[in-house]
Amino acid sequence: MIVGQQPRPLTPHISALHFFGAEVRHWRRLRGLSGRGLGQAVAYSHSLLSQIETATRWPTPELAKALDEHLETGGVLQRLIPAVAQLREQSARLAAASSPEPGEVGLSWAGDTAAAIGTLRQLCGADLSEQPVVDAAWLPQALAEPLGRWMVTHKDPHLPVNTGSRRVGRADLDALWAMSAAFADADHRLGGGHARSTLLSYLDHVLAPMLKGQYTDVIGRELFAAAARLSDLAGFMCFDSGRQGLGQRYFVQALRLAKISGAVGLGAHILTDMAMQAHWLSHATEAIALAEAACHTVRRAGSPSSVARCHAVRARALALANDRTASDRALHHAEQALEKACHDSEPEWIQFFNATQLATESMYASDNLGRRKRVQATAAITAIADQTMQRRHVLAVTTLAAPHLPSPATDTAKSDVDQACQLLAMIIPMVPSMTSARGLDGINNIRRRLTVFRDRPTVHEVEAALLNAMVPTP
Template sequence: MDPSRRGVLTAGLYSAALTVPLFTDVAHAQEGGRATRPAGRIGPGDVVTVRTMTDRIADILDELGGGLARPMAAAFLVNTVLPQLRSSGEEKDRKDMLSAASDLTYLTGWMAMYEREHGLGQRYYVKALKLAGAAGDHVTYCRTLRGMSLQAANLGHGNKALQLADSAAQAAPGAGPRLVAFLRGQQAHAASMVGDRHQAFARLREAEAALSRADSRREAVGGYDRSAYQFHVAHVLYETRDLAGSIAALKESLKSQPHRERQGRVHSNAVLAQRQLELGHLEEACATWSAFLDDYAQLSTARGDDHFHTMRRRVAPYRRVRAARELDERARALADAKR
């Protein structure tokens, strides 16, 4: 049985009408609280183990894809983290463990969303919110709401995406500049989806200003950098009908994307190629799709599979053009190799 479907929660359909628990409602909840018979005793070392595993899984996600990383995360949650949440320990250690568990649960939900398991991803996100509230962890709570906003945006629920993005921002009044930039960027994306051009560009300016004040530290989970900001710019420009500007922003995003973030690059190149083709630049789109294939060949990713099938469908009418024909031949060989 897939461990992501056992013990933590069960799969289901995505619900745009889901009620999101407020931080104040869950801040004192005893999610995963003391069991009648504690499963053991936790200490600071156990928290470090969970945080280290979360970082390692995030690295595997970047380098090899969610198809490999998510089952590892789910199994670790079921077999190791859940028993520890039922364990006794000092109050500080228990709070720290709840926070670490929330971070890992958020990451697992992100991967489920990325792998098209949207109902499951949403349930992980809600679990992460409750764990973060029980831990008093504002950062993970707000970051999870932002992830839920992105999920709603990916599914075309613009109003819900904006509601969740605004809720995340409202729940983080004392956030540092990097988290502020992270949240403002998502607010900008969601605002552009509902046609609020003024708010979208205002939020982008706020995101850029906050990012300029952030330190250079990179976070393995839920980080925000110049590449992510430019990706948000690309979203806003596309929604406001500036196709050429969106393409330019995507190129800037790719320039500053760390080399090891292969999964993110697969998505960025796929989106860029589709927009280049939409603009009528077939050969440039084929070159970008070729770069997409370089990374896709090394990944296990359902979203990458979607992009791959979209590429083949979009290129098919242009097979008489040499660049399109060569791309299609390479894609056919890769599809045979992945069977």
């Protein structure tokens, strides 16, 4: 890693290799060691350990043992080695039968409807066969074309006249929307890695033949809207489980499909999802641009809940840029819009956005702005006891726990460690089934900040419980 650069983001739920690297990084930081210092202590090169941490080199059982002993992990890394070894065997088999380099598949804005269908199928194929696009980086410069095309062009005037044998009717559309609701529910509850492979198979084997089938213009427009929603879900699942470049590609194709359908409200929703990803990656400029495009688009959608979500995510992006006044104003617009919403009249894909979700977005904005008291005050209205949306629960709880712990700008004496541990303990039952890299990142952030108090019984207990949940003893 080049000095001065941010560490490569790890995505533990992608694979055992990433999980191993994330745990090495976590325990090294926990013990206050630099990469070079750890290398000297265990007699391995700094370069090798850097590759292990960034999941670009396979660890050996001998290395895992040495790291466990020096970092005093309790055997966490050695317990991961069997899963890493199995993954290495699978990767070797795939490499032997790999397809050509996919290049920039999925990033371009297809010129016509037929090209859009082809691009989506190509992206799904590259994903299914685990070509290098799976590990692609998120590219801020790749947002310019789709954002510009969305804002300046109208919906496609004509759908293709397909000759496929598959006839598509109203019953097919009902099934597509029902499946999109089921996939969204799984994503909300357990995170992006839970049903992603199933969704991918559905896109390739069920949706793609429909897009190449026979349908009227009216049915076709809604068919492409359903395709846009399913592609958007694929993008969000990738984003949440750490596959950022792949997620960006699905989002771009979802936006293209939404343009074909003429579904402006859905397009605004996709832009908002893209803004959330840019925010998560700390790209404030891009997050603001995407959120503002969503706010501009959603005016034509007639959906108060969609308007509220667009402004709420814009508030979070502005908070990341430390624009307090504009962020507060955007939240006010979100509150006004949500007051006009009627749940049963809203599209299925935005019905989750309610007062609780808006309060949670407000909490995230306050956290970005360093408003410690506001974050803590939000606890009463963010429904952290609601276990049905586990990912939101984990993200909210870790955000709420953070202000109870010291940061470089706060006094250790003002910390409420027991309260932070109590909050963290609430989410331990969810950890084994959670497949959200964002959620795990939030948990590990709190774990690192608790190291100052590692000798306290409550800290020791919650750390042991978390480790047991994340890496169960065989």
